[in-house]
Amino acid sequence: MKIGNLETKSNYFLPAIAGYSDVAMRVLCYRYGAGLCFTEMVSAKGLCYGSENTKALLVTDDREDIKAVQLFGREPEFIARAIKHEALKEFDIIDFNFGCPVPKIVGNGEGSAMMKEPDLVKKVIETAVEASEGRVITAKIRAGFNKDSVNAVEVACAIEEGGASMVTVHGRTRDMFYTGKADLNIIKKVKDSVKIPVVGNGDVVDKESASRMFEVTGCDGIAIARGALGRPYVFAELRDESSAVQVLELLKEQALMLAKVMPERIAVNNMKKHIAFYMKGIRNGKDVKLKAFQAKNLDDILSLSLIE
Numbered sequence: 001m002k003i004g005n006l007e008t009k010s011n012y013f014l015p016a017i018a019g020y021s022d023v024a025m026r027v028l029c030y031r032y033g034a035g036l037c038f039t040e041m042v043s044a045k046g047l048c049y050g051s052e053n054t055k056a057l058l059v060t061d062d063r064e065d066i067k068a069v070q071l072f073g074r075e076p077e078f079i080a081r082a083i084k085h086e087a088l089k090e091f092d093i094i095d096f097n098f099g100c101p102v103p104k105i106v107g108n109g110e111g112s113a114m115m116k117e118p119d120l121v122k123k124v125i126e127t128a129v130e131a132s133e134g135r136v137i138t139a140k141i142r143a144g145f146n147k148d149s150v151n152a153v154e155v156a157c158a159i160e161e162g163g164a165s166m167v168t169v170h171g172r173t174r175d176m177f178y179t180g181k182a183d184l185n186i187i188k189k190v191k192d193s194v195k196i197p198v199v200g201n202g203d204v205v206d207k208e209s210a211s212r213m214f215e216v217t218g219c220d221g222i223a224i225a226r227g228a229l230g231r232p233y234v235f236a237e238l239r240d241e242s243s244a245v246q247v248l249e250l251l252k253e254q255a256l257m258l259a260k261v262m263p264e265r266i267a268v269n270n271m272k273k274h275i276a277f278y279m280k281g282i283r284n285g286k287d288v289k290l291k292a293f294q295a296k297n298l299d300d301i302l303s304l305s306l307i308e
C-alpha cells in the first residue's frame with residue numbers, strides 16, 4: 001500500500017497500543033508480515049520537555065521496515081517543536097492520535113477530545129506537514145466523540161485538507177471506549193469521502209473479520225490492535241502464510257529484545273502483560289502466566305516452561 005512516498009509490504013498494520021506496541025512487539029509483527037507498526041503514543045509536550053518516559057518509547061530497531069511514531073497533543077507550537085526534535089528525526093511516519101478515550105488525556109483536550117474540534121485538527125496537521133521535512137504525516141481518529149456527534153467524515157476531510165497522507169478510522173465513538181461493536185458503515189463513509197488511503201480499525205482478529213472489514217468499508221488497509229496482543233503471528237495468518245509458532249520461544253525472544261533496550265526490571269514487568277495475552281487459549285497457559293507474574297528477573301522469564 002502506498003502512503004505518501006512510502007510503500008508498505010502488506011496492508012495489515014499494527015496501530016499504536018499504549019503499554020504494548022514496544023520495539024520488540026513491532027519487530028515480531030514486521031517479521032510475521034505487518035506492513036506498518038506504530039510506537040505507543042508519545043506526548044508532543046513531553047518530548048519537548050525532555051521527559052525520560054517519553055524517550056524510552058522512542059527506541060527503534062533496524063529490523064523495522066518503516067519507522068512510525070504516534071504523537072498526541074493539541075498546541076500547534078508544541079507539535080512543530082516535537083516534529084523538529086532530534087529524537088523524531090529517524091522516523092519515516094509521524095501519526096497523530098485523535099482517538100484516545102482515556103479521561104486524563106480527554107480532560108486535557110487531547111486525543112479523542114479533538115474530534116470536537118475539526119478546525120484545530122486541520123491546524124495541527126498543517127503545522128506537522130509544514131515542519132515534517134518530507135516525512136509522512138498520518139492520523140488516527142474515532143467515529144466521533146459520542147453517539148450524537150458521529151463526525152468522522154468531517155474530521156477525516158480536515159485531516160486530508162491539512163495535508164496528511166493516510167487516515168485510520170476506529171469505528172467506535174469515544175464514549176464507547178472499547179465496548180460494543182465497531183461501526184463499519186462510518187469507515188465506509190470516510191472511505192467514500194477522501195482520496196487519501198483509509199485504514200479500517202475495530203474488532204478484526206482473523207481472516208473472516210478482515211474480509212468483512214474490506215468488503216463493507218472498501219478500506220485500503222486494516223489495523224489490528226487487540227487481535228495482535230500475544231499473537232504477532234496474526235499477520236502471517238491473515239496473509240495465509242503458515243505460522244508454526246512456538247509461543248514460549250517467541251515471548252522469550254521478545255523478553256530478551258526488551259531487556260536490551262530498557263532496565264531489566266521494567267522489561268520483566270512489561271513482559272508480564274504480554275505473557276498474559278500469549279498464554280490465552282494455550283494448554284497449561286494459566287500456570288505459565290501465574291509463574292510469570294512471580295518473575296523477578298529475566299532468567300525467571302527465560303526458564304518458563306509449558307511442561308510441568
Ligand SMILES: Cc1cc2nc3c(=O)[nH]c(=O)nc-3n(C[C@H](O)[C@H](O)[C@H](O)COP(=O)(O)O)c2cc1C
Pocket residue numbers: 015016017018019040041070097099100140170178201202203204223224225226227
Ligand atoms: C491497551 C490499549 C492501548 C491503546 N493505545 C492506543 C494508543 O496509544 N494510540 C492509539 O491511537 N490507539 C490506541 N489504542 C486503540 C487501538 O489502537 C485500536 O484503535 C482499538 O483497540 C480498536 O482496534 P482493535 O479492535 O483491533 O483492538 C489502544 C487500545 C488498547 C486496548
